[in-house]
Amino acid sequence: MNLVFFVHPSFFGSQSMPRYAQMLTEGMQGRGHKVTTLLPQPVFSKITLFNSLRKWFGYIDQYLLFPRQVKKFVKGCDDNTLFIFTDHALGMWMPLVKNRLMVVHCHDFLAQRSALGEIPENPVSSSGKKYQALIRKGFSSAKHFITVSENTKRDLYKFPVKPYTVEVIYNALNRRFTPAKDLSSLNDKVGKDLSGGYILHVGGNQWYKNRKGAIEIYTQWRAQSRHNLPLLLIGARPDESLLKVYEASSFKQDIYLLTGIDDTLLNTAYSGATLLLYPSIAEGFGWPIAEAMACGCPVVTTASAPMSEVGGEAAFYIPKKASGAEKETIAWSMECAEAVEQVVGLTLEQRRKAINAGFENVKRFDQQKMLDLTEAFYYKALRAYKNGNTETVAGEGKRSLHAVSL
Known part of the structure; x- marks a missing residue:
């Protein structure tokens, strides 16, 4: 398969989502698939003169500069390319590939539910509500979803989505944890x-x-x-x-x-x-x-x-x-x-x-088991997009991993 992963930018300091994306990309590459990762690079957000504005500069990098570069990249991708969003919170980018083969990984909908007023412990500003609405509009157009728990799956169906396939694939431990004796x-x-x-x-x-x-x-x-x-x-x-x-x-x-x-x-x-x-x-x-x-x-x-x-x-x-x-x-x-x-x-x-x-x-929560299930889902989504024509799905290919700095 030819897989393109959309991942969160690194300049906000998050750890769990980049690690999850890395596990997916390296796992699929290790299974012989061609893998490309797409993520915004820090341009305005690396300006340190105005630290109080760094968040807003990051939005410029993500939602003004990055989309222009993605559009150019997508034009060079063939029809068999599967675009994978490693988090539904990347929904603002999904319209860039809305007419292409797409899979969305869903982790939690707490931000979405908060923006809709369902979680009083976490009030959301008016700008935050608009931001989450744009994300919601993006992932609502997708047809194939992987959720990390049954609870997240139930939350997904609370939104205006009409998926063809939804599957729960539990997270895997993204590194080795073993008992240690020396404290x-x-x-x-x-x-x-x-x-x-x-x-x-x-x-x-x-x-x-x-x-x-x-x-x-x-x-x-x-x-x-x-x-x-x-x-x-x-x-x-x-x-x-x-x-x-x-x-x-x-x-x-x-x-x-x-x-x-x-x-x-x-x-x-x-x-x-x-x-x-x-x-x-x-x-x-x-x-x-x-x-x-x-x-x-x-x-x-x-x-x-x-x-x-x-x-x-x-x-x-x-x-x-x-x-x-x-x-x-x-x-x-x-x-x-x-x-x-x-x-x-x-x-x-x-x-x-x-x-x-x-x-x-x-x-x-074994990593290889999680990757096996995920790979199988990607194949299933690809077959669904191709209306059941499994002959167009190739399981082998030259191993290559590309990190695209857009």
């Missing part, structure tokens, strides 16, 4: 001996990651437990709202807000944790759940999809936090604290069973 590097980073265990949270400051909720649960747990494990929050630099909850905790001296953690150290952090506390309100998939289990770390997470899809029968579940008064938040955190106490108090045999259940569960 010295993490001890040095924290400045504390962590051999006695700790509670871990991994995630950014996005509202749905619920970092504040992790601190609230931890505070309640410490107040009612005889254990005194520290809490490590790994992710982006904390914002003001998180710092406010942190400062209000009676146990803030045992809470560590860690940034700049590389892949190796993250693997170590998962491996040494007593449990991963992941009280997300919503997700597209929930990578840390699978990553923690792959490192032998039990997981306490929210009992709603897609967290429950990823955790399966191997996770320990807590209720989802609802927006409400302080009294309701306290009741929620107290209930969640009981689940934390349950996992912390597991016997050695119970913990061994929980860890082994996690190892078994993450086999579902």
Whole structure:
């Protein structure tokens, strides 16, 4: 197959989407397909004189310069080319290939739902609503979709789409996660001996990651437990709202807000944790759940999809936090604290069973399996575009990978 991948630009600092796109492109290239990646390059966005305007300069690179170059590139592509959007949030580019063979990968529709007023916890500005409307118009014209969870698939059908094919293909671990025994590097980073265990949270400051909720649960747990494990929050630099909850905790001296953690150290952090506390309100998939289990770390997470899809029968579940008064938040955190106490108090045999259940569960997120299913879907989409003429689909070809800097 001749595959062209549209991917997010690198100049906004995102990690998960570029890694996902890289896994797809390298995986398809390794299967003998001709692969080209298209992404905007920083022109205006690399201007450092006006950092406050960098976001808007990035829009110029993405939506003024890039489309002109894509149009020229597309003219040179034959009719058998399959254009693949590695995220439906790239919908503003989809009209550039609306009459060509196209597949769209969907991760989560939280931004879309927020723009439509469905998520009160995440209000959206008028300009943001217009931006999401343009994205929605773009992906609504597509006919072939891959979603990373059943939950995302259900959300897809809430929009004005008329797909020919939709298939759930769970994310794969995009790098190797294995149990690590040596915690010295993490001890040095924290400045504390962590051999006695700790509670871990991994995630950014996005509202749905619920970092504040992790601190609230931890505070309640410490107040009612005889254990005194520290809490490590790994992710982006904390914002003001998180710092406010942190400062209000009676146990803030045992809470560590860690940034700049590389892949190796993250693997170590998962491996040494007593449990991963992941009280997300919503997700597209929930990578840390699978990553923690792959490192032998039990997981306490929210009992709603897609967290429950990823955790399966191997996770320990807590209720989802609802927006409400302080009294309701306290009741929620107290209930969640009981689940934390349950996992912390597991016997050695119970913990061994929980860890082994996690190892078994993450086999579902094998990278080669995910790539096999994705390749098969690309073939199915191509056959659908060709009205069932499978003779035009070639499964072999010269291996080549092109990165096009437009």
